Amino acid sequence: MEDPTIHEFLHIIASLPEPYKTKVQTMWDIFGDDFQIMPASNRFHSNFPGGLLVHTVWTIRIAKFMYKRFKAMDSDLGQGLDFKLDEAIFILVLHDFGKIYEQTITPYRDHVTWIGEMLNKAKIGLTEKQAHAILHHHGGYGVKGSPPTKLSTFVHTCDNWASMFLETVV
Numbered sequence: 001m002e003d004p005t006i007h008e009f010l011h012i013i014a015s016l017p018e019p020y021k022t023k024v025q026t027m028w029d030i031f032g033d034d035f036q037i038m039p040a041s042n043r044f045h046s047n048f049p050g051g052l053l054v055h056t057v058w059t060i061r062i063a064k065f066m067y068k069r070f071k072a073m074d075s076d077l078g079q080g081l082d083f084k085l086d087e088a089i090f091i092l093v094l095h096d097f098g099k100i101y102e103q104t105i106t107p108y109r110d111h112v113t114w115i116g117e118m119l120n121k122a123k124i125g126l127t128e129k130q131a132h133a134i135l136h137h138h139g140g141y142g143v144k145g146s147p148p149t150k151l152s153t154f155v156h157t158c159d160n161w162a163s164m165f166l167e168t169v170v
């Protein structure tokens with residue numbers, strides 16, 4: 001029987017609209033065998049084989065939960081979101097793919113710097129806002145001179161809730 005987390009992840013990919021679905025399917029076709037056995041971290045969160053997949057799925061579960069509630073808010077915030085949930089899920093699927101190279105290639109480079117090369121290898125283009133959201137998924141104001149966007153902050157927040165709240169055993 002297929003691992004339930006892999007099943008959920010593949011369902012997430014299959015449920016995305018185009019062009020997101022083809023792009024993440026291409027990444028999965030190239031890197032999926034490694035992606036599904038990697039830990040998310042060697043110390044802090046989901047630090048077991050398959051942890052990277054578990055972490056990624058958690059970020060998307062949180063995204064679905066949070067986005068729905070923001071949208072339901074009777075306020076400017078609820079009406080003013082300038083990205084769709086599908087776009088955030090697309091970014092969250094991709095955001096830590098660089099950890100495959102981070103953990104297997106020497107000399108060490110941070111996964112945020114690896115993702116660009118992996119996307120190039122897969123011939124996948126991103127909009128400026130999407131690339132920014134991946135590069136800034138660890139958060140912060142004015143990282144590398146560019147301020148956060150609503151999309152990058154949302155992605156960062158989902159990543160943080162997953163890694164630091166749900167997955168980290170203190």
Ligand SMILES: [Fe+2]
Binds near residue numbers: 095096111137138
């Ligand atoms: Fe990360």
Ligand SMILES: [Fe+2]
Binds near residue numbers: 055095096159163
């Ligand atoms: Fe992450």
